[in-house]
Amino acid sequence: MSRYGGPVLLCLVGAAALRITLFGDLYLRYVQASLRPYLITSGIALILLGLTTAALRSRTTDDHDHDHHNHGPRIAWLLTLPALALLFFPPPALGSYSAEREAAQRAEQGVGAFPALPAGNPVSLTLAEFSSRAVYDSGRSLTGRTVRMTGFVTSGSDGGTWYLTRLMVTCCAADATTSKVEIRGEDAPLTDTWVTVTGTWHPKGRLGSDAAWPPVLDAKSAHAVRQPSDPYETP
CATH class of the missing domain: 2.40.50 (OB fold (Dihydrolipoamide Acetyltransferase, E2P))
Known part of the structure; x- marks a missing residue:
């Protein structure tokens, strides 16, 4: 995964958590109302962690060493798909199935x-x-x-x-x-x-x-x- 892959994924998951809790009642499809504060806290924490990680990595001066040790498989970017799906296309509540x-x-x-x-x-x-x-x-x-x-x-x-x-x-x-x-x-x-x-x-x-x-x-x-x-x- 590229240098900023991890931070981006953290921010996406955090944004998805905030999207379903702060801007409607979508979170009620997945958890009880009493858990809303924990979802909000988790979403904020994930975004802050992602931004902090990205800032620290941007200060890396030894690009060769960074690429040698941290550059992972590009397929790892597929991990962003579930987060994007939750962010833009939240699944429906459980139903007849x-x-x-x-x-x-x-x-x-x-x-x-x-x-x-x-x-x-x-x-x-x-x-x-x-x-x-x-x-x-x-x-x-x-x-x-x-x-x-x-x-x-x-x-x-x-x-x-x-x-x-x-x-x-x-x-x-x-x-x-x-x-x-x-x-x-x-x-x-x-x-x-x-x-x-x-x-x-x-x-x-x-x-x-x-x-x-x-x-x-x-x-x-x-x-x-x-x-x-x-x-x-x-x-």
Whole structure:
């Protein structure tokens, strides 16, 4: 790599980190909001390190010695491509492909009573909240309630079933897990379309069993919406 290859790469990575954190909500596709200050700090540190390294190398007086010892393979410049891609073409949030990679097998959790839902209909719930109550709530708190949830569309293996899906992250996109609810009574939108669905719980299976998963919602309405700035649910 040429004399300034390393510093340029550091600056590109730092600029990419700042681009997704300082000028919008793109960073929420990859990490939780609480990690934003660390991304900003890292981006600034990388740029300063790159500029400092470039300044030090520009003072090198023995060019022959520098070329002899530090000139690496030109193919190393390919390392700049991922940084440029993140800087100018940030990848989208995880979608249906990531959701479908996770197996539907889930360890059985303890069945028990959940706190009462807020008054009024419809009540807005995350997919994780709805799924937990539908599968494990011995008090059947969803009975008779109209709920509203937002997620993206994934398709079942039979081609006719569709699910409202959301990914949950604890720290970053790498640890994402899937919550999904089977939607009945409405035609399936295109895969990966974000929709808000309103409807009522359709009980199935024994509480806490595999037969109760995934939970089912009898939809009263479903309409397309824009992807939220934070596409992931948090615990």
